[in-house]
Amino acid sequence: xxxxxxxxxxxxxxxxxxxxxxxxxxxxxxxxxxxxxxxxxxxxxxxxxxxxxxxxxxxxxxxxxxxxxxxxxxxxxxxxxxxxxxxxxxxxxxxxxxxxxxxxxxxxxxxxxxxxxxxxxxxxxxxxxxxxxxxxxxxxxxxxxxxxxxxxxxxxxxxxxxxxxxxxxxxxxxxxxxxxxxxxxxxxxxxxxxxxxxxxxxxxxxxxxxxxxxxxxxxxxxxxxxxxxxx
Amino acid sequence: xxxxxxxxxxxxxxxxxxxxxxxxxxxxxxxxxxxxxxxxxxxxxxxxxxxxxxxxxxxxxxxxxxxxxxxxxxxxxxxxxxxxxxxxxxxxxxxxxxxxxxxxxxxxxxxxxxxxxxxxxxxxxxxxxxxxxxxxxxxxxxxxxxxxxxxxxxxxxxxxxxxxxxxxxxxxxxxxxxxxxxxxxxxxxxxxxxxxxxxxxxxxxxxxxxxxxxxxxxxxxxxxxxxxxxxx
Numbered sequence: 256x257x258x259x260x261x262x263x264x265x266x267x268x269x270x271x272x273x274x275x276x277x278x279x280x281x282x283x284x285x286x287x288x289x290x291x292x293x294x295x296x297x298x299x300x301x302x303x304x305x306x307x308x309x310x311x312x313x314x315x316x317x318x319x320x321x322x323x324x325x326x327x328x329x330x331x332x333x334x335x336x337x338x339x340x341x342x343x344x345x346x347x348x349x350x351x352x353x354x355x356x357x358x359x360x361x362x363x364x365x366x367x368x369x370x371x372x373x374x375x376x377x378x379x380x381x382x383x384x385x386x387x388x389x390x391x392x393x394x395x396x397x398x399x400x401x402x403x404x405x406x407x408x409x410x411x412x413x414x415x416x417x418x419x420x421x422x423x424x425x426x427x428x429x430x431x432x433x434x435x436x437x438x439x440x441x442x443x444x445x446x447x448x449x450x451x452x453x454x455x456x457x458x459x460x461x462x463x464x465x466x467x468x469x470x471x472x473x474x475x476x477x478x479x480x481x482x483x484x485x486x
Numbered sequence: 487x488x489x490x491x492x493x494x495x496x497x498x499x500x501x502x503x504x505x506x507x508x509x510x511x512x513x514x515x516x517x518x519x520x521x522x523x524x525x526x527x528x529x530x531x532x533x534x535x536x537x538x539x540x541x542x543x544x545x546x547x548x549x550x551x552x553x554x555x556x557x558x559x560x561x562x563x564x565x566x567x568x569x570x571x572x573x574x575x576x577x578x579x580x581x582x583x584x585x586x587x588x589x590x591x592x593x594x595x596x597x598x599x600x601x602x603x604x605x606x607x608x609x610x611x612x613x614x615x616x617x618x619x620x621x622x623x624x625x626x627x628x629x630x631x632x633x634x635x636x637x638x639x640x641x642x643x644x645x646x647x648x649x650x651x652x653x654x655x656x657x658x659x660x661x662x663x664x665x666x667x668x669x670x671x672x673x674x675x676x677x678x679x680x681x682x683x684x685x686x687x688x689x690x691x692x693x694x695x696x697x698x699x700x701x702x703x704x705x706x707x708x709x710x711x712x713x714x715x716x717x718x
Contacts, residue, residue: 261577265563265570272565272602334559338618341534342578343550 258344262352266326270356276325279318280360283310284367291371307372308450309426314364315386316422316443319393321414322398323357327401328410346483354394361390378453385446388464392442393421395471399478442467487512487546487657488533488626494541495681497526502528503681506542510674515648515658517668517689519705520678526661528680529559530628533659546626551579554624558631560615562603568614569599572621579622589617593647609640616644618709620651627651627661633667644715665705677682677703679713 270276290306305485330336330349365386369379396417404410425447428435438444445460445467487511497504503525510516518526531537533546534555546553563571572586592598593613602689603611612632619627629648648671652658662668668675669689676686685692687707696708 257580258578261574264577265566265574268570269563269565332566334557334561335563337536338555338557338561338562339574339578341536341550341553341555342575382643417602 259352260350262339265354266356266405269326270360276322276323279314279322280364283314284316284364284371286310287368288371304372304374304450305332307368308447309388311365311368311382311450312425312443312447313422314362314368315389315393315446316420316425317327317418319357319361319390320397320418320421321411323354323397324400324410324414325395325407326353326357327398328404328407331401331404332406338386347477350398354398357394357397358387358390361394362387365390365439372459373434381457382450383455385449385460385464388461388468389446392468392471394423395468395475399471402478402482426448439463440467487514488535488545488659490529490542490544492542493529493532493539493544495525495532495537496540501681503532503539506678506681506683508676508683508686510657512657513652513655514673515660515671517672517675518659518661518678519663519665519668519675519709520661521663524678525681526678527630528681530557530659530661534628536629548625551622552625554619554622554627555681556612556615556619556629556632557626558634560611561616562614563609564603567600567602568595568606568617571603571614572618573686575618575621581622585621589621590614592620594618594643601705608673609636609643612640612644614637616647620656623654623656625655625657627656627660629658631661633662633664641667659674665709669705677705677709677712679709686710 262415287306287310295303295305301471305463306369336349340346362383365383369382374382397414400414400417401410404413421441421443424434424438424441428438428444428447440463442464445463448455449457449460491507493503493506494501506525506529508516518529520526528537532539533544534549534553563574568590569586572589573583576583576586587596587599588649590599593616595610595613595617597607598610603614605683606614616629616632618627632648636644645667648658648660660671672689674687675692676683678684685708692708693704696711
């Protein structure tokens with residue numbers, strides 16, 4: 256627990272000095288706030304929460320994958336992870352500490368989204384639930400990419416296609432039925448379905464998201480066993 | 487305290503260490519000397535359990551908590567301050583954070599405690615890496631090229647620190663390709679060439695053996711005599 260806490264604190268201090276990661280957690284709620292206030296609220300044809308739900312889907316898909324993979328790849332590349340492990344930090348403690356902090360940041364940003372949007376209490380609970388599920392899935396995927404990547408540049412190169420597919424597919428699915436059908440297996444699409452229509456089948460969305468997390472977890476375990484943390 | 491006996495290491499078909507044996511006694515400063523690619527870092531990696539040997543045996547007589555490491559790659563957190571870099575490890579080792587400040591003062595970085603690592607010179611980074619290695623008062627210190635690329639004044643500062651650490655009871659295992667550094671610091675050295683130990687003993691003893699004592703013992707000419715290879 257001591258090591259997890261130390262990594263968590265290190266991550267917290269580091270993130271606020273790392274503009275590349277920090278911007279990911281600021282830009283999406285900021286854009287949704289600006290667009291909601293300037294466009295949605297002054298235009299009756301646009302639903303009040305349209306920009307909140309759109310930015311939330313992109314945030315869950317893009318920001319969390321790239322930040323998690325980037326942090327791990329940087330610590331491996333700089334040799335910091337090697338020293339942490341030599342000091343007695345177990346790989347799973349490192350991953351819990353780092354992932355735990357990203358999860359907390361994901362929850363904070365999700366709460367900010369609910370403050371920007373116009374939701375009832377039940378909708379807030381559903382919104383936060385799907386956001387936490389999506390955050391967890393993206394953290395696991397990001398960790399796998401961070402382990403595979405040889406350095407930060409490689410982490411961005413590998414992570415970006417995943418981030419774009421997961422972040423933007425729900426948006427495209429809104430305009431194309433074939434894409435919508437294909438995207439229904441993705442956790443970000445299920446999240447998008449719920450946050451755009453809180454009366455949609457919540458249990459089905461939870462099931463698909465749960466399966467996504469299970470599959471990503473299995474994938475992560477396979478990659479971790481094969482590659483370890485390359486210390 | 488540190489023992490290696492007949493250690494062999496291969497990477498694929500390439501044998502990088504052949505029958506490496508040596509012994510380091512408690513409170514000794516031991517130098518592993520050789521050019522880049524000789525296998526020095528591989529030996530440190532094996533002794534610190536980062537790599538497994540393919541043959542032979544070895545022991546350090548110390549747990550990972552009792553071991554301090556300063557590696558070729560400093561592994562510092564670049565955006566954190568000097569103090570925060572050490573505090574991460576103080577928390578992991580479960581020692582009071584005030585020890586971080588003491589370690590910084592010991593390496594002459596007390597004034598730079600709040601400075602971000604990104605704003606440090608190479609010499610200051612090396613000293614910070616050394617502070618991290620000694621933070622928990624380890625029994626054994628592994629220093630991989632501790633003064634590589636440093637100006638003479640900073641290197642002298644690090645030499646002084648290494649000698650003080652030995653006085654305080656630490657056993658120091660260092661690698662270097664700087665023969666003068668080895669003569670100045672080490673009680674015992676092993677000369678490593680292409681993964682084999684080609685000579686070992688006290689620096690002045692080795693130099694006498696090869697008639698290379700001028701005004702000061704000249705290990706570099708011994709190495710050239712033995713291998714025909716100049717150190718970079």
